[in-house]
Amino acid sequence: MTARIGTVAFQGIDTLAIDVQVQLTNGLPAFTIVGLPDKAVAESRERVRGALHGLGLSLPAKRITVNLAPADVVKEGSHFDLPIALSLLVAMEILPAEELCLYLALGELSLDGAITAVAGVLPAALNAASRDLGLICPAACGGEAAWAATETGRLAVLAPPHLLALVNHFKGSQILSPPEPRIADDAAILPDMRDIKGQESAKRAVEVAAAGGHNLLMAGPPGSGKSMLAQRLPGLLPPLDASEALEITMVHSVAGQLPGGGLMRRRPYRDPHHSASLPALVGGGARAKPGEISLAHNGVLFLDELPEFNRQTLEALRQPLESGRAVVARANHHVTYPARFQLIAAMNPCRCGHLDDPAIACGRAPRCAADYQSRLSGPLLDRIDLHIDVPAVRATDLSLPPATEGSAEIKVRVCEARARQAARYRNITGVRLNAHADGELLMQVAAPEPAGKALLDKAAEQMRLSARGYHRILRVARTLADLEGAPAVSRPHIAEALGYRRAFPGTG
Ligand SMILES: Nc1ncnc2c1ncn2[C@@H]1O[C@H](COP(=O)(O)OP(=O)(O)O)[C@@H](O)[C@H]1O
Ligand SMILES: [Mg+2]
Ligand SMILES: [Zn+2]
Known part of the structure; x- marks a missing residue:
């Protein structure tokens, strides 16, 4: 039989x-x-x-x-x-x-x-x-x-x-009782923005990143609080909706990374070390398992010491950053995993970390910085909407009383800004946040008022912005307007957005 x-x-x-x-x-x-x-x-x-x-x-x-x-x-x-x-x-x-x-x-x-x-x-x-x-x-x-x-x-x-x-x-000699459903990760308490002293502009950038889903690159000396800032992003994001929770739980299930089982309710936060291999990061290996970027789907991927990552590995991030999907090639077919993650990257301003440090000057400046920054390709940097400097914390800041505003208050603004985006993009597939909007769409939804347009055009000429660079400014400006509840992008939004670009070699 x-x-x-x-x-x-x-x-x-x-x-x-x-x-x-x-x-x-x-x-x-x-x-x-x-x-x-x-x-x-x-x-x-x-x-x-x-x-x-x-x-x-x-x-x-x-x-x-x-x-x-x-x-x-x-x-x-x-x-x-x-x-x-x-x-x-x-x-x-x-x-x-x-x-x-x-x-x-x-x-x-x-x-x-x-x-x-x-x-x-x-x-x-x-x-x-x-x-x-x-x-x-x-x-x-x-x-x-x-x-x-x-x-x-x-x-x-x-x-x-x-x-x-x-x-x-x-x-019939033993009855197996049905298992109990479990929720995987509800107990842990997320770190709060209130713990960060000073660094007002960096905190603002993290809020903007959270609101619009923008990728963020922070450059600053060791100990300035970059890791602290990154760890606090998930606490600013709205909870997962049912389909997002299911998707991310499926990825973890297939990866064999659901210890204890149950549904994931928290947005994932993944921080792979810079020695991570390409398959570990984007997926692949013996059984084409999902990589870190898929485990970070609907959540945050923190890459600390970005220039220390293998160049090939970094380049492999470009496609998923664009498409929200990771394609893993096998011998005669390929496997696709979802990979819509928010990238938060950190780096020292130069290899030794002491560029601009008044106490310990960098001996090899400015080459040290140029060499280090040139490890990041223009096309990769182009996919990161927000570039900021995180200066060393001032001793006087450390003795400040805790900030009046914590993650809970910031999260309210973030959720409101996201609700505005959801309403605006409800009929557009693949776009839920400003970060997903491309050039043509931005021209419709983020066209600035005349004074803003004038400022942007002038800046574009002076800074010799590329088309991508121009769109990045509009995208961020749209989020700034959404954070305020402003229907249109105006001059102050453009002005602030222009501040979120660093002069990296090769980017516009
Ligand atoms: N702005 C800050 N407010 C309070 N503590 C800070 C701040 N910046 C740094 N620290 C302290 O310094 C430590 C190192 O910060 P970290 O985020 O790891 O810096 P980085 O990642 O930039 O090297 C933190 O654990 C924290 O104790
Ligand atoms: Mg760090
Ligand atoms: Zn240096």
């Missing part, structure tokens, strides 16, 4: 339905898996053999053929262990075929039969719900699955810790 159970293969955060079929035939005992299994899937055989042994069973002395259909999709990962074992147990008539075919299963087996966590349970659960199937997944991933069950209202979830518990459940 042929036994079968459903599972999934992953393509990005999308799932493909896979059928795991097991056939036992007479002949020399053998155990083969066909249907483009990768190495981890091929090794399933040994884990399944071990897990069955853990149940006190041995493999039937027959030819065991496992077919993963459709045959033309590459099957990657260790989550095929569980469906293969279940299908085999059906073929051995230990589990009831008519019940198992109502489930989709995924999970890794350890040699003693324990079912261990795998990535991607949330997308698999949604796939199961869409096909009116139940889900069998590892106990450790029960929270993710339970959330999908509550959300869709029609998903039966079994989350056994061990293969034995599952067999007993179907035999």
